[in-house]
Amino acid sequence: MALTVDAEHTVPARRRGAPASHDGHRGAPAAHGGHHGPTSFWSTYVFSTDHKVIGLQYMFTGMVMALIGGFMAYAFRMQLAFPDQPVPGFGLVTPNVYNSLVTNHGAIMIFWVAMPMLIAGFGNFLIPLMIGCDDMVFPRLNRLSYQLFFVSAIVLLASFVVPGGGFGGAWTSYPPLSSSGTFNHTPWGAPLWLAAVAIEFIAFLLGGINFITTAMNARAPGMRMWDIPMVVWMIVIASILFMASAGPLIAGAIMLLLDQVAGTHFFTPAAGGDPLLWQHLFWFFGHPEVYVVLLPAMGIVAEVITVHARKKLFAYKTILYTTAGTAAFSFVVWAHHQFVAGIDPRMANLFTITTLLISIPIGEMLFCYIATLWGGSIEFKTSMLFGVAFLAEFLLGGVTGIFLGASAVDVYLHDTYFVVAHFHYTFVPIAIIAVFAGIYHWYPKMFGRLMDETLGKIHFWGTIIGFNTIFLPLFVTGAAGDHRRIYSYQHFQQLATDGLQSLRVVATVGMLIMLLAQTAFIVNFVRSLVRGAPAAANPWRANTLEWAAPSPPPHGNFAEMPTVYRGPYEYSVPGRTEDYWPQNVPA
Amino acid sequence: MATSVPLATTRAATGIPTARLAMWWVIASEIVIFGGLLATYVMLRLHHDHWAEEASHTSTLAGGFNTFVLLTSSLFAVLAHQAAERGRGVRAARFLWYTIGGGATFMLVKAFEYTNEISHGYTMFRDVFWSYYYTATGLHGLHVLAGMVCMAIVAAGARRGENLHRVELVGIYWHFVDMVWIFLFPLLYIAK
Amino acid sequence: MAQQTATAYTAPTTPATPARASERAHGHPSYVKIWGILLALLAASIAGPFFGIMWLTLVTAFGIAVVKAVMVAAYFMHLNIEKPLVRYMLLAIAALVLVLWAGIYPDVQKSEGQNWRQAERVVRPAGDAHAKPAGEAGRH
Numbered sequence: 069m070a071l072t073v074d075a076e077h078t079v080p081a082r083r084r085g086a087p088a089s090h091d092g093h094r095g096a097p098a099a100h101g102g103h104h105g106p107t108s109f110w111s112t113y114v115f116s117t118d119h120k121v122i123g124l125q126y127m128f129t130g131m132v133m134a135l136i137g138g139f140m141a142y143a144f145r146m147q148l149a150f151p152d153q154p155v156p157g158f159g160l161v162t163p164n165v166y167n168s169l170v171t172n173h174g175a176i177m178i179f180w181v182a183m184p185m186l187i188a189g190f191g192n193f194l195i196p197l198m199i200g201c202d203d204m205v206f207p208r209l210n211r212l213s214y215q216l217f218f219v220s221a222i223v224l225l226a227s228f229v230v231p232g233g234g235f236g237g238a239w240t241s242y243p244p245l246s247s248s249g250t251f252n253h254t255p256w257g258a259p260l261w262l263a264a265v266a267i268e269f270i271a272f273l274l275g276g277i278n279f280i281t282t283a284m285n286a287r288a289p290g291m292r293m294w295d296i297p298m299v300v301w302m303i304v305i306a307s308i309l310f311m312a313s314a315g316p317l318i319a320g321a322i323m324l325l326l327d328q329v330a331g332t333h334f335f336t337p338a339a340g341g342d343p344l345l346w347q348h349l350f351w352f353f354g355h356p357e358v359y360v361v362l363l364p365a366m367g368i369v370a371e372v373i374t375v376h377a378r379k380k381l382f383a384y385k386t387i388l389y390t391t392a393g394t395a396a397f398s399f400v401v402w403a404h405h406q407f408v409a410g411i412d413p414r415m416a417n418l419f420t421i422t423t424l425l426i427s428i429p430i431g432e433m434l435f436c437y438i439a440t441l442w443g444g445s446i447e448f449k450t451s452m453l454f455g456v457a458f459l460a461e462f463l464l465g466g467v468t469g470i471f472l473g474a475s476a477v478d479v480y481l482h483d484t485y486f487v488v489a490h491f492h493y494t495f496v497p498i499a500i501i502a503v504f505a506g507i508y509h510w511y512p513k514m515f516g517r518l519m520d521e522t523l524g525k526i527h528f529w530g531t532i533i534g535f536n537t538i539f540l541p542l543f544v545t546g547a548a549g550d551h552r553r554i555y556s557y558q559h560f561q562q563l564a565t566d567g568l569q570s571l572r573v574v575a576t577v578g579m580l581i582m583l584l585a586q587t588a589f590i591v592n593f594v595r596s597l598v599r600g601a602p603a604a605a606n607p608w609r610a611n612t613l614e615w616a617a618p619s620p621p622p623h624g625n626f627a628e629m630p631t632v633y634r635g636p637y638e639y640s641v642p643g644r645t646e647d648y649w650p651q652n653v654p655a
Numbered sequence: 656m657a658t659s660v661p662l663a664t665t666r667a668a669t670g671i672p673t674a675r676l677a678m679w680w681v682i683a684s685e686i687v688i689f690g691g692l693l694a695t696y697v698m699l700r701l702h703h704d705h706w707a708e709e710a711s712h713t714s715t716l717a718g719g720f721n722t723f724v725l726l727t728s729s730l731f732a733v734l735a736h737q738a739a740e741r742g743r744g745v746r747a748a749r750f751l752w753y754t755i756g757g758g759a760t761f762m763l764v765k766a767f768e769y770t771n772e773i774s775h776g777y778t779m780f781r782d783v784f785w786s787y788y789y790t791a792t793g794l795h796g797l798h799v800l801a802g803m804v805c806m807a808i809v810a811a812g813a814r815r816g817e818n819l820h821r822v823e824l825v826g827i828y829w830h831f832v833d834m835v836w837i838f839l840f841p842l843l844y845i846a847k
Numbered sequence: 848m849a850q851q852t853a854t855a856y857t858a859p860t861t862p863a864t865p866a867r868a869s870e871r872a873h874g875h876p877s878y879v880k881i882w883g884i885l886l887a888l889l890a891a892s893i894a895g896p897f898f899g900i901m902w903l904t905l906v907t908a909f910g911i912a913v914v915k916a917v918m919v920a921a922y923f924m925h926l927n928i929e930k931p932l933v934r935y936m937l938l939a940i941a942a943l944v945l946v947l948w949a950g951i952y953p954d955v956q957k958s959e960g961q962n963w964r965q966a967e968r969v970v971r972p973a974g975d976a977h978a979k980p981a982g983e984a985g986r987h
Contacts, residue, residue, distance in 0.1 A: 196663060201661070201662060201663035201666065202661045202662045202663055203661035203662075203663050204661070204663060205661070205663045205664045205666075205673045205677070206664070206673075206677065207661060273684055277677050277680045277681060277684070278677075280680055281673055281676050281677040281680065282663060284668065284669050284676060285666055285667050285668050285669055285671070285673045285676055286662075286663035286664070286666040286668070286673070287666070287668045291668075311680065311683065311684045311687075312683070312684075312687055313687075314684075314687070315684060315685075315686070315687025315688040315689075315690065315691050316687060316688075316690070316691025316692075316694075316695075317691075318688050318691075319688050319689075319691040319692035319695070319794075320691070322692075322790060322794065323786075323790060326779075326786065326790065330779065330780075331780060332779055332780060332783075332786040332790075333780075333783060333786065334783060334786055334787075339783070340703070340782065340783045341783055342699065345695060345699075349691065349695070352691075624661075629662065
């Protein structure tokens with residue numbers, strides 16, 4: 069790389085000065101000394117270094133993995149509702165297959181759907197566009213990150229077909245069950261699963277460093293800290309959070325892999341190891357991970373609701389400080405996942421307090437979002453429906469989390485379907501609802517066409533009704549004692565009652581509704597690609613910089629590199645004829 | 656290799672060059688990886704009384720010599736950086752090769768040490784202490800190897816006067832690997 | 848901080864930014880001298896255990912390790928003239944390791960829990976790496 073090309077000149081620190089001498093007023097592609105777009109199919113869509121292509125690659129991979137994860141949910145939920153009947157399209161779900169299905173459903177939905185969609189997909193697509201530059205700061209590193217991610221997905225899928233089948237020791241992979249093939253009967257599946265997760269972590273570390281550096285260094289001239297759109301802030305903070313929390317787990321994963329493959333005993337108590345240690349290392353990562361995926365979702369929703377409510381984001385700085393505070397605080401709540409694991413009771417007290425405390429900043433953020441909606445001119449486009457639904461559904465997940473955070477209640481509810489319902493009420497809004505809000509919102513920018521609103525609304529209501537029909541009954545079965553990770557309740561007399569079984573059937577019907585509703589999305593997505601109405605550069609009349617680029621943006625993004633003059637949420641400013649005020653338009 | 660870089664790469668809103676900023680984040684992510692490993696080692700060390708006895712079988716001489724080697728190689732790395740800053744690519748490349756030599760010496764001594772320990776029965780499977788010993792030094796050794804490979808690539812460029820800023824970056828990484836050893840040395844070789 | 852604003856948006860990827868070069872020009876201690884001090888500290892940390900005093904060994908081992916690490920970070924990695932942001936960033940990350948320590952420590956010090964008991968000492972005979980763990984807890 070010739071790094072002397074196109075060094076940027078000094079820009080005066082003051083913002084509203086006449087920006088005559090910097091890059092923004094040179095024709096961008098010409099100034100780049102041959103930084104032209106690629107031409108052949110392979111270099112355009114497969115081995116591209118363009119951040120938009122890589123973002124879409126992540127997104128499509130995530131969608132395919134979501135379908136696989138959803139199919140797994142279909143298989144095991146059918147087994148739970150209609151025990152020991154062959155599942156249409158899958159076959160008989162035996163206990164081992166059941167364990168493998170729930171384990172990989174969880175792992176796929178978190179590591180191969182939520183992470184690539186929210187952080188890598190939207191992060192790649194949005195960050196350079198929203199901060200007004202032409203690409204990520206390390207485009208080839210970015211490509212490598214996706215390629216590693218792709219390999220990790222292949223390794224994971226390969227782990228299903230090896231002798232012994234896929235790993236079935238839950239996505240938390242607790243030893244000693246996970247630490248030896250003699251315990252878990254998946255001598256190949258377990259190491260492959262762990263290797264897939266480890267490769268994926270490396271991919272996201274590379275990607276995360278790229279995001280953080282890009283947002284810190286490559287902002288458009290004039291863009292101060294407070295002019296950065298909330299979703300960029302959130303993705304960057306989430307990347308920092310991931311990077312800081314994953315380290316101990318990477319060390320732990322090396323130890324666990326050595327236990328599995330080489331025969332060491334880091335986590336086997338019979339040989340002097342410590343089984344609790346893995347749980348700590350895992351949840352030291354695992355709890356911040358919740359915020360790693362939550363924050364980008366909150367950011368996407370912030371963009372969607374401000375645009376479609378035509379209102380300034382309420383309390384930008386408060387939300388930002390709260391986010392940073394939550395991120396820092398999320399490092400001291402992890403052991404609430406281990407209240408029944410036999411941890412020190414004094415520590416359990418401490419972690420109860422911190423867990424209850426962390427609901428305050430999250431609640432505050434939700435209130436700020438609701439205050440943003442208050443008095444706005446709300447237009448219920450499909451993306452807005454999903455955005456508002458995120459707030460409502462996530463609230464349910466958050467509130468039930470307060471019950472579980474209290475150690476006394478958790479001792480009763482731990483490992484029941486109450487927990488399952490709780491975290492699905494957080495993760496489905498994050499990884500499904502907010503992602504759909506983002507896709508419906510930015511689809512015109514990604515592909516230059518509008519999605520169909522009617523199909524979008526059918527998809528929305530199918531998803532929301534299906535989702536609540538699945539998980540509301542599970543709160544009840546969980547409180548009634550339904551334990552997780554049991555493949556058939558017919559083996560437990562107290563749990564094999566008609567009342568509980570009918571609730572399980574209701575949940576399964578909800579799952580079928582939700583899966584069916586996704587066909588509306590797929591049809592809409594594909595149909596709009598070819599037949600959707602062409603989108604203008606700024607169809608939603610939004611302020612942020614990505615809407616200043618053409619739809620879809622060409623290689624290099626902007627015909628003329630933008631300069632920023634104001635914050636991202638100047639909607640309905642009194643005294644202006646238009647109700648929006650793009651960041652790049654001079655006063 | 657690409658003939659040009661995006662405009663984004665040349666911007667520096669923080670005042671820190673992009674490549675160096677990214678390198679600091681790499682170091683930050685490494686701190687938690689090694690930090691997590693060493694923290695758990697220290698906790699278990701305090702928990703298990705017999706680990707002190709196991710630790711007495713490590714060779715202080717080899718460890719001390721390797722510390723000397725790594726400190727010296729760090730000196731060469733920083734001298735390479737100084738030369739690169741003055742635009743003297745050939746000199747920078749020569750110092751980088753001295754650093755690589757230091758890394759190779761380190762790995763040789765480590766290999767000798769491993770051989771000696773394993774042949775006396777102190778394998779990875781003897782006790783959890785030894786599992787930690789081999790994991791921590793092995794992970795560190797992999798970092799040394801990776802640093803040597805990167806430095807060879809950077810040195811080849813520096814000799815031609817290309818990408819001289821990379822000399823500093825690979826140096827920062829090397830110093831970090833040195834720092835990890837500075838902590839591994841007392842933990843594994845001194846405290847007995 | 849004033850200088851930070853002034854140097855923002857300068858061409859950064861050239862080998863030596865003018866600001867850093869000038870900072871280094873005056874008053875940077877010689878690298879060889881730093882190296883000499885590091886070697887002296889190394890000698891002290893090796894010599895520490897020979898006195899056989901517990902606290903002295905701890906000081907020479909870990910106190911000196913911290914001093915050495917700080918010196919390498921400051922003078923070799925040039926954190927002494929790097930922007931303060933980087934120092935805060937690295938310190939915050941390092942502080943996380945302490946958080947991890949504080950949260951895990953009480954549990955690692957336990958030798959038994961629900962349905963498990965940690966074998967206190969298991970030493971496999973030499974040359975038989977894959978032998979089963981040597982039975983129940985307790986010394987032998």
